[in-house]
Amino acid sequence: MHIQQLQLKNYRNYESLDITFDHTINVIIGENAQGKTNLMEAIYLLAFTKSHRTPREKELVKWEEEYAKIEGRVSKRNQSFPLEIVISAKGKKAKLNRIEQKRLSDYIGAFNVVMFAPEDLTLVKGAPQIRRRFMDMELGQIQPRYIYHLGQYQKILKQRNHVLKQLQRQSNQDRTILHVLTDQLIEHAATLLERRFVFLNLLRKWAQPIHYGISRNLETLDIAYSPTIEVSEEAKKGKIADIYSRKFIDIEEKEIDRGTTLIGPHRDDLLFYVNDKDVQIYGSQGQQRTTALSVKLAEIELIYNEVGEYPVLLLDDVLSELDDYRQSHLLQTIHGKVQTFVSTTSVDGIQHETLNQATIFRVKDGKVET
Numbered sequence: 001m002h003i004q005q006l007q008l009k010n011y012r013n014y015e016s017l018d019i020t021f022d023h024t025i026n027v028i029i030g031e032n033a034q035g036k037t038n039l040m041e042a043i044y045l046l047a048f049t050k051s052h053r054t055p056r057e058k059e060l061v062k063w064e065e066e067y068a069k070i071e072g073r074v075s076k077r078n079q080s081f082p083l084e085i086v087i088s089a090k091g092k093k094a095k096l097n098r099i100e101q102k103r104l105s106d107y108i109g110a111f112n113v114v115m116f117a118p119e120d121l122t123l124v125k126g127a128p129q130i131r132r133r134f135m136d137m138e139l140g141q142i143q144p145r146y147i148y149h150l151g152q153y154q155k156i157l158k159q160r161n162h163v164l165k166q167l168q169r170q171s172n173q174d175r176t177i178l179h180v181l182t183d184q185l186i187e188h189a190a191t192l193l194e195r196r197f198v199f200l201n202l203l204r205k206w207a208q209p210i211h212y213g214i215s216r217n218l219e220t221l222d223i224a225y226s227p228t229i230e231v232s233e234e235a236k237k238g239k240i241a242d243i244y245s246r247k248f249i250d251i252e253e254k255e256i257d258r259g260t261t262l263i264g265p266h267r268d269d270l271l272f273y274v275n276d277k278d279v280q281i282y283g284s285q286g287q288q289r290t291t292a293l294s295v296k297l298a299e300i301e302l303i304y305n306e307v308g309e310y311p312v313l314l315l316d317d318v319l320s321e322l323d324d325y326r327q328s329h330l331l332q333t334i335h336g337k338v339q340t341f342v343s344t345t346s347v348d349g350i351q352h353e354t355l356n357q358a359t360i361f362r363v364k365d366g367k368v369e370t
């Protein structure tokens with residue numbers, strides 16, 4: 001899969017841009033605050049319709065302008081098709097093949113991207129929501145239906161929390177609505193959990209040999225899912241739903257007392273173990289980095305296996321953060337098969353072979369020169 005062309009109109013600090021990319025490696029060089037990450041973000045946005053760094057879409061529109069437009073031409077399975085996102089005060093429109101898609105799940109998945117940015121180095125160490133977001137984004141792009149269930153789950157969760165808050169204030173109220181919402185929540189929670197278990201199994205399968213290789217055969221990696229209920233990873237939706245039902249009955253008084261939903265996929269986490277030790281607690285910074293890199297490289301293979309084509313890889317300001325050995329490993333893994341974008345302030349710290357193979361773009365004040 002490749003992105004062949006990118007056109008921007010009033011996007012961040014780009015007034016107007018039209019560039020074509022190399023199918024192998026594209027290196028984007030520029031001083032700080034010139035627009036390198038903005039360019040990566042625009043490619044990411046074409047895949048997910050969302051920015052990787054802000055939930056506030058207004059920020060993406062160039063200051064003093066009314067709207068931003070991001071267009072891309074992508075080739076997948078020997079076919080080329082256009083993607084378009086327009087953001088304005090009226091909201092966001094996403095077009096696939098020039099046809100507006102009303103539901104996110106009809107758009108996401110057409111173009112697959114894996115981003116590795118400095119904040120991904122906190123995948124292991126950071127807060128649980130970073131790991132949940134990672135699972136949700138990756139699952140969403142290989143199984144668009146997952147996005148539908150996630151959206152429904154979040155909507156019902158909000159309503160349920162609202163009802164729990166009302167009951168907290170006046171606990172002798174009728175609980176019928178709470179029970180209806182609980183059943184609806186369980187339906188989607190069980191689907192999300194079942195799909196996360198399958199995803200985790202695949203991620204583990206691909207990440208383990210990669211981690212072993214990057215650590216020069218010194219470290220084994222394991223990844224575990226940490227749910228809020230006692231359930232086996234092999235459990236199917238029906239069984240998971242039963243366990244949730246029983247647990248919700250058990251904790252009903254506690255939930256009313258706290259005024260919030262205490263169990264469910266929105267509270268789950270992923271745990272990473274290196275040589276059987278929890279790497280979040282005991283891992284060195286190097287081990288945490290290696291784990292994050294292994295997981296990202298595993299995602300590339302996972303998408304290839306699920307979708308049948310390699311995704312586009314965006315390395316925003318991270319290549320020079322990796323030592324020579326990790327860089328070589330990464331470059332060997334992607335060589336000749338993954339279209340890659342590397343952004344950096346300087347070529348120092350980037351291996352010469354990478355630069356020899358690459359097309360170089362220079363970014364200055366929202367303009368790009370090749």
Ligand SMILES: Nc1ncnc2c1ncn2[C@@H]1O[C@H](COP(=O)(O)OP(=O)(O)OP(=O)(O)O)[C@@H](O)[C@H]1O
Nearest residue numbers: 012013032033034035036037038059060061062063
């Ligand atoms: N909505 C916007 N309208 C106009 N300019 C914007 C907007 N949002 C961000 N910018 C500008 O974009 C620039 C930042 O670009 P970007 O984040 O791509 O930097 P970068 O080249 O990746 O730099 P660094 O190496 O520091 O990460 C800043 O000058 C910022 O003021």
